Amino acid sequence: VPVFCVYRSLLSLQVEESMMDVYDLVYEEVRRNASSFRREELTAIHKAFLCCGKHSPFGDTTDVESKTCPPGQAHNSGQDCLREIQFFLKKHMDFVTTLLGITIGFTVYGMILTSFLWFTIHFSTNLDRKGKYILR
Numbered sequence: 607v608p609v610f611c612v613y614r615s616l617l618s619l620q621v622e623e624s625m626m627d628v629y630d631l632v633y634e635e636v637r638r639n640a641s642s643f644r645r646e647e648l649t650a651i652h653k654a655f656l657c658c659g660k661h662s663p664f665g666d667t668t669d670v671e672s673k674t675c676p677p678g679q680a681h682n683s684g685q686d687c688l689r690e691i692q693f694f695l696k697k698h699m700d701f702v703t704t705l706l707g708i709t710i711g712f713t714v715y716g717m718i719l720t721s722f723l724w725f726t727i728h729f730s731t732n733l734d735r736k737g738k739y740i741l742r
Contacts, residue, residue: 657690
């Protein structure tokens, strides 16, 4: 069980870091070059997570946020997307882990059942004689 907990925390950490890296990449590309494709991606992320932008120590994010945030959220400073993504993943990772565990359990059960049936059929060469008795 401890190995499963370590694996779960590592998996959670990797997923979280990947999501944050993707958001940072898209955000910085929109900030540097306002291509319409990346701006649409950033707008979709903001709508999906109900957040707007990220807090920057330099304070130069208002131009990006005004173009990509849904109406009514552009000036909501409490909705930092990096925190919202992190909260969303932590909230839903338990469900994903449970679903993954159930799936692995059914897979192992199916493999054991299949191997049992295969060995039963393979080593029972007299299946056609079943029920036929010779009286002496």
